[in-house]
Amino acid sequence: MAVITLVLLLTALLLARFGIEDLGEALTYTGRITGAILVLVAATALLGAAAVVDHWFRNSFPYSGMVALIGTVAALLTNAMLLFQTLKDGDSTVYRVLWSVLTAGSAWAVFAVWRTSVVIPAPKRVAAALVVSSGLALANFGYQYLYQPSQRGAKPLVKMTVGKPVLSQDRREFAVPVDISLENHSDVGFYLLGAEFHAMGERVPLSAKDRLREQWRADAEQWSKFKEKHPLSRREIHQPGELVAAEPWMPAGNWIEAGDAFVTQTLVQLPIDTPYDQLAFYASADFARKDRMGLEQVGLQGYSWTGGKVPQWMRDQKDVDSVIYRGRVHENNAIAKHTMDPRYVTVYWQFGTNGAGVAETITRDGEEDRTLSGAETRALVNRYGLVSAFSGPLERTLWDIKSQR
DSSP states (O other): OHHHHHHHHHHHHHHHHHHHHHHHHOSSHHHHHHHHHHHHHHHHHHHHHHHHHIIIIIOOSTTHHHHHHHHHHHHHHHHHHHHHHHHHHOOOHHHHHHHHHHHHHHHHHHHHHHTTTOOOSSHHHHHHHHHHHHHHHHHHHHIIIIIGGGOOOOOOEEEEEEOOOEEOTTSSEEEEEEEEEEEOOSSSOEEEEEEEEEEEEEOOOBOSSOOOHHHHHHHHHHHTTSSSOOOOOSSBOOOOOEEEEEEOSSOTTOEEOTTOEEEEEEEEEEETTOSOSEEEEEEEEEEEETTTEEEOOOEEEEEGGGTOOOOHHHHTOTTEEEEEEEEEEEESSHHHHHHSOOEEEEEEEEEETTEEEEEEEEEETTOTTOOOOHHHHHHHHHHHTOEEEEEEEEEEEOHHHHTTO
């Protein structure tokens, strides 16, 4: 009796703690429902503990044995689900051991109470009620922790519009305005992990006659070495583009709500005698879903060229510099919050002669250098709803501007 009561009281204490947190802080509606279910199960386990004492000693309530059995069954099912979740995603050895012990103790408690010849009035109705309630709890658990994290599809859109170039008063320089817009037509909000815009200057001389097939092949082999994309042409001789401008067009850590939009404008300025024949504009952004994670303020962490920590695969890119940002990630439910080690998002805004881009990692503190496997990467993307949006290249010839010299 003492062991059964202890198992039920510990179960009720833990479930009440997690349930109350989820009721007030879970980021999704299903998370709040999970919190309500945990509170309900905690109350059932607490009532079951009182019924166990009455069933063993006083027997003043005729159905105390049945209530004790229901409490132990509810504790067993819930502890088993939480053990499964902790083994699947949790990092805490303490919680793994705790729920293993509580699951084993709950299983033994069910058996021990059942052996006392519990009287169950209308057993078919009671069994049906237990099956239905357990099925609903399992369905909610499965949707919250198994199905929902695997669903993707929603993401914001990044768009660009290139305006009319403007000459300076002395006609020695010109500026090309570029409007960058961010639109979220989905029904969830997103944190912006990183955004970048860059412009590439391209030399594209024309051949006097059709180029040979071997030259096309050489072009195709050349472009595989570069991040930017280039076409093959019979007359155009595309040369590797050079970065002429780059910037983060929206601060890391900002967010966009469902149905919201954001617009900004940037200028790309060049001398009128620039050697480039055309400009190519690119914009991109990386996001995380607000219903999958919380994000503290993302702050500047350092620079790769002044000793800032970057992973090995980034150090191998010797011609690429990085501005490093970092922020604390919070899980979207109380169970993950307590059973997982703290995670941090590290954002690398990269730029070099051949282009610019954004890369991010979400890892435990000190594990930024660890290379994730394909399965770990997919799990990370599903868990936090990581998505990327791209726009470009938008090509703009400079012949009309250069002719005004």
